[in-house]
Amino acid sequence: MKTYLSEIFSSVQGEGPHVGERHLFVRFCGCHRACRFCDTVGERTNTVLIEKVPGSGQFEQVPNPLSVEQLMGIIRELNEKKTNRRISLTGGAPLLQAQYLQKLLPPLCGDGHSIYLETAGDMPMQLKSIIEWIDIVAMDVKLSSVTKEKNTFPAHWQFLKTCRDWDVDVFTKLVLSAETDEAELIQAVEGIKKAGGEDTLIVIQPMTKAVKTKAVPAGEQLLRWQEMAGRLMPNVRIIPQTHKMLEML
Ligand code: SF4
Numbered sequence: 001m002k003t004y005l006s007e008i009f010s011s012v013q014g015e016g017p018h019v020g021e022r023h024l025f026v027r028f029c030g031c032h033r034a035c036r037f038c039d040t041v042g043e044r045t046n047t048v049l050i051e052k053v054p055g056s057g058q059f060e061q062v063p064n065p066l067s068v069e070q071l072m073g074i075i076r077e078l079n080e081k082k083t084n085r086r087i088s089l090t091g092g093a094p095l096l097q098a099q100y101l102q103k104l105l106p107p108l109c110g111d112g113h114s115i116y117l118e119t120a121g122d123m124p125m126q127l128k129s130i131i132e133w134i135d136i137v138a139m140d141v142k143l144s145s146v147t148k149e150k151n152t153f154p155a156h157w158q159f160l161k162t163c164r165d166w167d168v169d170v171f172t173k174l175v176l177s178a179e180t181d182e183a184e185l186i187q188a189v190e191g192i193k194k195a196g197g198e199d200t201l202i203v204i205q206p207m208t209k210a211v212k213t214k215a216v217p218a219g220e221q222l223l224r225w226q227e228m229a230g231r232l233m234p235n236v237r238i239i240p241q242t243h244k245m246l247e248m249l
Pocket of ligand 1: 031032033034035037038039040091092093120
């Protein structure tokens with residue numbers, strides 16, 4: 001079995017409560033969504049870019065697609081010195097490759113890696129098929145007023161409930177732009193509370209300027225939204241994409 005990857009590199013986790021941890025990022029090609037603020041290449045690429053020296057900006061190109069054995073070999077080489085605290089599966093949408101992950105995750109976990117899944121948080125069936133190997137889930141809850149796509153809250157609640165049922169470490173991430181609909185935001189917070197419980201962390205991630213939108217939220221908006229969400233849930237944090245400040249991958 002083979003899959004298409006876009007990049008493999010070691011860097012700091014720039015988002016959410018694990019910010020600053022060193023992760024080895026494995027970025028899968030392809031996504032089923034089209035968020036307005038998306039900053040990743042969605043299409044399959046002919047080659048996967050591998051940064052062998054972290055932060056160097058020098059990439060080796062390996063032809064796509066990659067077998068599980070090939071990817072395991074690359075990960076073992078890049079993490080030979082055990083520099084990375086976790087393996088971050090990111091995208092695109094890694095859960096689109098759930099069958100591949102079912103083959104990849106047992107040997108990856110067998111090597112003692114902690115697995116961090118970054119996901120749109122809307123594919124509960126695919127999550128269920130691999131959840132036994134996942135340590136941390138960073139799940140998005142997408143607001144249609146921000147993504148400009150249709151609302152997918154029911155899938156998010158099923159997804160979050162699955163994480164809770166399996167007792168997986170999960171936090172929710174809401175990317176908010178200046179165009180955020182406040183009624184939709186409250187609906188999202190209420191849904192998180194119901195599906196995940198009051199102790200679920202909500203990270204408000206201010207949208208970073210993107211190619212298709214410049215609607216970055218103002219500080220005043222962010223603080224108001226944190227207060228609004230904070231009336232319903234105790235743990236609401238504002239954490240921007242810190243790796244972008246440092247112009248890191
Ligand atoms: S889910 Fe993530 S990768 Fe997919 S379009 Fe949205 S931001 Fe981009």
